Amino acid sequence: MQFENKVALVTGGASGIGRATAIAFAREGAHVLVADIAEEGGRETVQMIADKGGEAEFFRADMLKHDDIRNMVAHAVTRFGRLDCAFNNAGHRGGSTNAVDCTEEEWDMVLGLNLKAVWLCMKYEIPELLKAGGGAIVNTSSGLGNFAAPLTNSYSTSKHAVVGLTRAAAVDFGPKNIRVNALLPGATDTPMLAPAAKGSNLKIQDMAQRIPLRRLGTAEDQAEAVLWLCSDRSAFVSGLSLISDGGLSVLR
């Protein structure tokens, strides 16, 4: 039980990688605050945790609202007494547009949710981690945070920027015993992937054949990586962009 008596905050915990990670944290003994704008999915995650004897609570938060983020972190501390690690994972894939077609509305929404919200989460999480004597943060970037793909103008930009944000925080708060790393998931079998494949000419089964490990990732694969990055088994790992994509990005 790597996270016995620890408190973890997971944003985007209503589905996909966020849900799997919240469940994994709880399985390892953590008390988990599951945050998401999707109330039904969020409560379902909490129920799944409770069914296995774990401890979690749902907090509804809109990552585009500064106050929601501040209240979310405050609530984690009020409810569970402290904060030890955070997985800033809530994200949106935006539309399929290039630099010319992208609208200001789409840009503001995608950057607001995928980037600014991650910064605001850290803004409030870090003081609480400092009170706990240190801690670990993992920010969800993406394989598209390391390279671009067609029609990902705002998404790819936001995810590249999460890498920069992560490095900056690692540099600033390393001396205070706070480690900050980025997870860059590749094609992972979650609800976010399906719509991406639906409109394209690439079937999900074909996608797996392009990947050296010949399969998509599972949400549980990504959860394992997040847990490791938040544990003391990665005590000297900070500022890292950990790509978890079955080796796809090795190929060009």
Place this chain on the structure above:
Amino acid sequence: MDLSLKGKTALITGSGRGIGAALALGMSQAGANIVLASRNQTQLDEVRTRIEAAGGSAIAVATDMSDPASVKSLVQRALDNYRHIDILVSNAAASSIIAPLIDVPLAGWRALQAVNVEGTISLLQAAGPHMLKRGSGSVIIVSSTLGMNGNPNSSAYGASKAALNHLTRTVAAEWGPSGVRVNGLLPGPTATERVKAVTDDPAKYRAIAALMPLGRWPSAEDMIGPALFLASEASAFITGQLLIVDGGLSAVCREAGQAVMAKPAA
């Protein structure tokens, strides 16, 4: 978070001291049988004794990584003893030739590449067929952030590590479809025997620690957790990656920050 290696066998080169020895002890603690290898039988036997004293199992095989026949024999000993190789850690490396490139003797350069690069190639070629046929396993190539940066006086060592970084990616792409993962473990400056001259000098030690975002040097033991992550099922979807374990040192360039962010003179 399952970092267990119960029932697995790990072959670790350069495991008589430093990071290799630490990984051997760490992986043994996680449940793996260990095949120890280096040029120094005495050092290997010491590590084997420590593993056995803690209840683990290990064999110690003196090996010359620059001799492909010796490497082949090492792999055969591993298979004879434990029947499988699940984890392959290519860690043996010759020390740096600390000199500007213009002064590096070509013979010295070649000898270093022979151990660091060709030794790794020999190991992959010797153990690869077994692991690929088995259809599973994890290869960890211990490289260095010196293979990414361009620090003066590190040309030979840095070039060898840069070659290993590339090999990691290529072999990951080649072995992925067979179910064998290949990743690099890249320490930054680490307080081991190899750099005693620096770490034994308090002023030098402090100067480098001050540059580290985490404010301290890592030890060889700090590499164990990352190695267990790469060796175990916890990293099942991760291959072809260079796992940098340097506390964020390579994520920072202080001089660039000072140049951009310096306040203008009043």
